[in-house]
Amino acid sequence: MAAEGSTKAVVTALVANLGIAVTKFVAFALTGSSSMLAEAIHSVADSSNQALLLVGGKRAQRRATSEHPFGYGRERYIYAFIVSIVLFSVGGLFALYEAWHKISDPHAITEWHWVPIVVLLVAIALESVALRTAVKESNAVRGSAGWVQFVRRSKSPELPVILLEDTGALAGLVFALAGVGLALATGNGVWDGIGTAAIGVLLVTIAIVLATEVKSLLIGESASEEHVRAIERAIVAGDGVDAVIHMRTMHLGPDELLVAAKIAIDREDSAIEVAHAINGAEARIRAAVPIARLIYIEPDILRCERPARVVGGDQ
Numbered sequence: 001m002a003a004e005g006s007t008k009a010v011v012t013a014l015v016a017n018l019g020i021a022v023t024k025f026v027a028f029a030l031t032g033s034s035s036m037l038a039e040a041i042h043s044v045a046d047s048s049n050q051a052l053l054l055v056g057g058k059r060a061q062r063r064a065t066s067e068h069p070f071g072y073g074r075e076r077y078i079y080a081f082i083v084s085i086v087l088f089s090v091g092g093l094f095a096l097y098e099a100w101h102k103i104s105d106p107h108a109i110t111e112w113h114w115v116p117i118v119v120l121l122v123a124i125a126l127e128s129v130a131l132r133t134a135v136k137e138s139n140a141v142r143g144s145a146g147w148v149q150f151v152r153r154s155k156s157p158e159l160p161v162i163l164l165e166d167t168g169a170l171a172g173l174v175f176a177l178a179g180v181g182l183a184l185a186t187g188n189g190v191w192d193g194i195g196t197a198a199i200g201v202l203l204v205t206i207a208i209v210l211a212t213e214v215k216s217l218l219i220g221e222s223a224s225e226e227h228v229r230a231i232e233r234a235i236v237a238g239d240g241v242d243a244v245i246h247m248r249t250m251h252l253g254p255d256e257l258l259v260a261a262k263i264a265i266d267r268e269d270s271a272i273e274v275a276h277a278i279n280g281a282e283a284r285i286r287a288a289v290p291i292a293r294l295i296y297i298e299p300d301i302l303r304c305e306r307p308a309r310v311v312g313g314d315q
Helices: 003-031 034-059 075-104 112-140 146-153 158-186 190-219 225-236 272-286
Strands: 243-254 256-265 292-301
Touching: 003 034, 003 112, 003 158, 034 112, 034 158, 034 243, 075 112, 075 158, 075 190, 075 243, 112 146, 146 190, 146 256, 158 190, 158 256, 158 272, 225 256, 225 272, 225 292, 243 292, 256 272, 272 292
Parallel strands: 256 292
Antiparallel strands: 243 256
């Protein structure tokens, strides 16, 4: 369900940005506004990013192979990281360069004065629709988490990426509208360059935030606290398991979790009883947390000097 919501948000943003990019390029060709050029390149970068997210989601669905026995779930993280690089370079750095060029050699907008205003207002409307879809799909999966926490803690990269991109796109359009409006009102093209610079700073900031968050996913994040507690309770819920000695979890992808645990068993248990206890624990884990796909459980004898894992505590 979450994956379907992510795809819907990405496709909606892609369609909106492709249409917006064309109109912005037309507006730039007619007016020579640097803000319009920066926004056009911004829309091209966003469209490319959304295409990358769709490709990453598709490639992540491939079956595990002998060469990649843990599957391809992390491809979604890799493509999301590439998105941050594209946003930084193609969007942010280009806008800053164009701003420097415009401020160094300003030219007033002398023709087709109404075109950039109309284009920007239409673009704001379209971006609002795309952002509304992203917010709606995010609300379906973020639960009680705040927006900052959702962006930082989400294991699925697509929705946070689209949320940040669409929010940045709306803010960038407002900057462009302010820059173009002031340039038209004063006849001073420097305002157009200042609006472009604001867009560049905004895109670079969003790209850095995205890269930081996705890097954490690429390194390997543990399960959420809620899932950790659910897994611990499931392990000790059946017969044959005295305690969880220690446990490690890691996301192999947004919907695939690796669980490795050492459990305490009775020293008098036979091999058959131990095997039954492990199998039962695995079944309970999968029932409690369906995304726990790979589970490795090691039995051990609980010794006094090794404290047992307190269920519900910190990992």
